[in-house]
Amino acid sequence: LLPVMNRQPDWHNNLKQEGLDDMTLLSKLNNDEISSNLRKRYDKDIIYTNIGDVLISVNPFKQIPIYTEEILHDYVGRSRLEVPPHVFSIAEATYRAMVSEKENQCVIISGESGAGKTEAAKKIMQYIAAVSGSGGKGGAGVEHVKRIILETNPLLEAFGNAKTLRNNNSSRFGKYFEIQFNAEGDPDGGKITNYLLEKSRVVYQIPGERNFHIFYQFCRGASQQERDEFGIYGPENFSYLVKGETLDVDGMDDIEEYGLVRNAMDVIGITKDEQHNIFRLLASILWIGNVDFVEANEKAAVADMGVLDFVAKLLGVESHFLKAALEVREMETKRGPDQRGTLYKVPLNRVQALAGRDALAKSIYSRLFDWLVERINRAMEKKTVGLVVGVLDIYGFEVFDRNSFEQLCINYVNEKLQQIFIEFTLKSEQDDYVKEGIKWDPIPFFDNKIVCDLIEARVPPGIFPVLDDVCKSVHSQSEGADKALLQRLAACSSNPHFNMRGPAFCIKHYAGDVTYEGAGMVEKNKDTLMKDLLELLQTSNSKFLLALFPEDAGADNGRVTTAGAKIKSQAADLVATLTKCTPHYIRCIKPNDVKQANFFDAPRMLHQIKYLGLLDNIKVRRAGFAFRTVFDRFLKRYYLLSTETCYAAQFIWKGDVLGGCKAIIKAAGIDQTGYQIGKTKMFIRHPETLFALEEVREKYWHNMSTRIKNAFRRYKEFQLECSNRIKNAFRNYKAYKIRCAQTIQGYYRAMKEMSPYYDLRMRNEALIVGKKERRRLSITSVRRFYGDYLDMRTQQPLLDAMGPGANEQVLFSSKGQTIVHPMIKSNKLSPRFVILTTQTLYLIVLKNEKNQLRYLLDRRIAVADISGMTLSPLADDVIAIHCAPTAQESYDVPLVVDFKTE
Numbered sequence: 001l002l003p004v005m006n007r008q009p010d011w012h013n014n015l016k017q018e019g020l021d022d023m024t025l026l027s028k029l030n031n032d033e034i035s036s037n038l039r040k041r042y043d044k045d046i047i048y049t050n051i052g053d054v055l056i057s058v059n060p061f062k063q064i065p066i067y068t069e070e071i072l073h074d075y076v077g078r079s080r081l082e083v084p085p086h087v088f089s090i091a092e093a094t095y096r097a098m099v100s101e102k103e104n105q106c107v108i109i110s111g112e113s114g115a116g117k118t119e120a121a122k123k124i125m126q127y128i129a130a131v132s133g134s135g136g137k138g139g140a141g142v143e144h145v146k147r148i149i150l151e152t153n154p155l156l157e158a159f160g161n162a163k164t165l166r167n168n169n170s171s172r173f174g175k176y177f178e179i180q181f182n183a184e185g186d187p188d189g190g191k192i193t194n195y196l197l198e199k200s201r202v203v204y205q206i207p208g209e210r211n212f213h214i215f216y217q218f219c220r221g222a223s224q225q226e227r228d229e230f231g232i233y234g235p236e237n238f239s240y241l242v243k244g245e246t247l248d249v250d251g252m253d254d255i256e257e258y259g260l261v262r263n264a265m266d267v268i269g270i271t272k273d274e275q276h277n278i279f280r281l282l283a284s285i286l287w288i289g290n291v292d293f294v295e296a297n298e299k300a301a302v303a304d305m306g307v308l309d310f311v312a313k314l315l316g317v318e319s320h321f322l323k324a325a326l327e328v329r330e331m332e333t334k335r336g337p338d339q340r341g342t343l344y345k346v347p348l349n350r351v352q353a354l355a356g357r358d359a360l361a362k363s364i365y366s367r368l369f370d371w372l373v374e375r376i377n378r379a380m381e382k383k384t385v386g387l388v389v390g391v392l393d394i395y396g397f398e399v400f401d402r403n404s405f406e407q408l409c410i411n412y413v414n415e416k417l418q419q420i421f422i423e424f425t426l427k428s429e430q431d432d433y434v435k436e437g438i439k440w441d442p443i444p445f446f447d448n449k450i451v452c453d454l455i456e457a458r459v460p461p462g463i464f465p466v467l468d469d470v471c472k473s474v475h476s477q478s479e480g481a482d483k484a485l486l487q488r489l490a491a492c493s494s495n496p497h498f499n500m501r502g503p504a505f506c507i508k509h510y511a512g513d514v515t516y517e518g519a520g521m522v523e524k525n526k527d528t529l530m531k532d533l534l535e536l537l538q539t540s541n542s543k544f545l546l547a548l549f550p551e552d553a554g555a556d557n558g559r560v561t562t563a564g565a566k567i568k569s570q571a572a573d574l575v576a577t578l579t580k581c582t583p584h585y586i587r588c589i590k591p592n593d594v595k596q597a598n599f600f601d602a603p604r605m606l607h608q609i610k611y612l613g614l615l616d617n618i619k620v621r622r623a624g625f626a627f628r629t630v631f632d633r634f635l636k637r638y639y640l641l642s643t644e645t646c647y648a649a650q651f652i653w654k655g656d657v658l659g660g661c662k663a664i665i666k667a668a669g670i671d672q673t674g675y676q677i678g679k680t681k682m683f684i685r686h687p688e689t690l691f692a693l694e695e696v697r698e699k700y701w702h703n704m705s706t707r708i709k710n711a712f713r714r715y716k717e718f719q720l721e722c723s724n725r726i727k728n729a730f731r732n733y734k735a736y737k738i739r740c741a742q743t744i745q746g747y748y749r750a751m752k753e754m755s756p757y758y759d760l761r762m763r764n765e766a767l768i769v770g771k772k773e774r775r776r777l778s779i780t781s782v783r784r785f786y787g788d789y790l791d792m793r794t795q796q797p798l799l800d801a802m803g804p805g806a807n808e809q810v811l812f813s814s815k816g817q818t819i820v821h822p823m824i825k826s827n828k829l830s831p832r833f834v835i836l837t838t839q840t841l842y843l844i845v846l847k848n849e850k851n852q853l854r855y856l857l858d859r860r861i862a863v864a865d866i867s868g869m870t871l872s873p874l875a876d877d878v879i880a881i882h883c884a885p886t887a888q889e890s891y892d893v894p895l896v897v898d899f900k901t902e
Contacts, residue, residue: 802844
């Protein structure tokens with residue numbers, strides 16, 4: 001795959017074709033323009049867009065190759081303005097802010113079910129695991145934690161995700177993953193907090209949906225031993241897996257996923273014995289769903305005792321105890337809190353027995369899931385918690401044809417997250433401007449606090465407090481409790497976002513109106529297992545199962561925590577945790593409801609754009625300031641930029657902090673429109689200005705260190721130079737006579753021995769002396785014969801031109817000239833390379849053929865064919881080579897060579 005800058009789609013946007021990277025730059029501000037910009041980018045497979053620091057992610061419903069290692073590394077150490085919008089950019093900003101600012105960070109991922117929140121969370125953790133821990137001191141421990149962080153995804157997705165109508169891999173629970181770091185910025189621990197598992201899915205799914213993935217993976221991927229021991233067959237054989245009439249998911253291989261789950265368990269450190277117990281309980285849940293009842297005289301009886309016996313074996317309980325717990329309910333009447341009442345055994349009808357059976361299965365799976373999360377936490381546990389990066393991946397806003405208690409809880413949490421988003425990005429920002437006296441045009445926006453109060457407030461009582469009150473006061477059949485709930489909820493009608501609709505009620509959420517059915521809400525809110533079933537489980541011979549249900553079945557302290565109270569408490573804790581961190585936002589949007597790639601449903605998108613408040617977010621961003629901090633912090637961070645506040649990296653400012661901040665702004669040359677000074681804070685309008693300040697600050701330390709190193713080097717070089725001068729002068733004085741002698745000896749050796757052709761030269765000298773005019777440098781005692789002046793070993797083009805003679809021993813090589821006879825024109829000299837080997841004389845010419853220089857063999861003369869050579873008596877470099885008449889080419893060769901005598 002090509003790097004991000006060279007691949008399709010091209011990340012360098014063409015404005016007319018691919019829209020804007022940052023929608024704060026839109027020329028027209030309205031929801032239609034936002035939708036149009038997102039559509040242009042979606043059509044080009046560009047799914048990420050910025051609104052300032054907020055990332056908008058559109059689910060493409062297909063694989064796009066934009067998460068490769070090359071692309072990941074393109075974002076390391078890069079600011080948001082330097083690279084195209086991407087989930088890696090948010091991860092980079094989060095991690096670097098934690099390292100540089102030494103503050104906890106969190107990534108809040110929100111959006112509807114099926115908008116891509118889980119995938120975004122996985123990419124965040126993938127990036128942080130990739131860029132952290134390199135070069136730190138954690139070693140194998142850090143790498144182990146990083147592996148656990150990555151392996152939690154397939155494990156928790158298998159046990160907590162399922163196929164729904166809107167999403168093939170929908171998270172049916174919420175989680176907040178805290179990655180803990182040491183002082184070096186290496187991940188050395190972690191913690192997962194899970195929220196509201198949709199345990200009703202264990203026993204019922206609407207058509208087109210599946211149970212949790214792990215059941216289908218187990219049925220298809222279990223070993224033969226597990227199949228024999230746990231009675232595992234295909235998913236079509238279990239009642240709990242066929243309710244939704246869907247056994248397969250497009251693009252998902254259950255067998256392959258099962259292998260990933262078992263591998264993840266091994267990496268996390270879940271022992272083989274623990275794994276055996278986990279899948280034993282999963283099998284027991286599947287077989288509990290196959291327990292059916294027949295009814296006679298309004299009394300239910302188990303239809304197939306063979307199935308019941310096998311369930312009892314898997315649970316490690318007595319078969320007759322299990323049968324009694326499913327067919328009969330034990331009730332106690334009390335006259336007072338401290339008085340013992342009368343016990344009654346009430347037979348159950350078939351509907352009640354099935355409800356008890358389903359409650360048992362849901363409770364076991366819910367406790368098993370909680371244990372799994374706690375087991376992962378133990379694997380990542382560390383004694384001291386340092387800095388933290390949190391990633392919130394929680395169920396998205398849901399609205400179905402029939403909505404019940406689960407959807408109410410899910411949408412309540414999404415209301416709380418929307419409230420946090422409003423608090424951080426809209427309300428708190430504008431409140432800050434007003435408090436600091438900054439010139440500012442207020443931006444109106446919808447504050448959903450009124451909706452949160454409708455659900456959670458105690459005065460006037462909201463829906464959750466009313467539910468809890470009904471659970472405490474009504475002990476009748478479910479139908480009676482539901483009627484009491486609807487009667488008391490009528491008091492909420494004073495809230496403009498609530499109205500009753502017969503046996504249901506409607507809440508006007510920030511994402512749209514949702515109608516909730518009152519039937520069954522009270523029972524679901526109780527979230528307790530019947531005493532009979534709890535006592536049954538505590539008779540199990542399985543220590544693993546007993547550990548999941550440690551409570552005393554006989555205890556009755558009157559303080560039963562309801563599901564509504566639990567999710568309300570968890571939401572409050574989550575909000576408190578998030579407010580202690582610096583938030584980063586990813587807003588996920590789904591382009592259509594049919595999970596189809598390349599299909600942009602404009603009305604559906606426009607609805608999400610409106611309720612997410614993207615237009616308000618853009619308005620606030622365009623009118624606001626990218627950065628603000630108190631004067632003292634601004635001065636301490638940027639004092640290096642001004643000579644009035646800093647000298648040689650030392651803080652020298654003696655005045656007030658505001659004056660120091662002004663001195664820094666003046667030294668940095670920031671335009672007056674680029675900043676404002678509040679009562680206690682400095683406001684910087686543009687992020688580019690902040691990046692420029694950071695760059696100058698960083699360069700200051702680099703420049704100072706360079707100056708210190710250069711000064712020290714110059715000092716050391718001066719010392720070395722002085723020492724060398726003294727030593728050299730002394731050595732020169734002491735070695736003067738020796739050098740003189742060595743010089744004389746050297747010249748003598750050069751004359752007698754060093755020339756490779758000294759003897760040959762001396763013999764030839766006698767033939768020439770007195771017969772040819774000589775130049776001064778041709779005197780015997782001055783010039784030596786070297787032979788191979790071209791160093792033919794390094795001249796491959798010449799060797800290639802010599803052809804087969806390239807391997808012959810070279811005796812002489814030099815540049816020269818020969819006489820050529822052009823037609824019509826007079827003779828002239830032409831350059832040649834003269835090469836003499838033990839066998840052949842070569843003349844090579846350099847020619848230009850089709851604008852390309854090439855070395856060509858001009859003439860090859862065998863040494864045996866040379867009959868003699870002639871020199872002129874004058875002071876020239878001409879030599880004539882005579883060829884024997886028997887030679888193939890018998891004409892003579894006139895040459896001009898500087899080394900003619902040689």
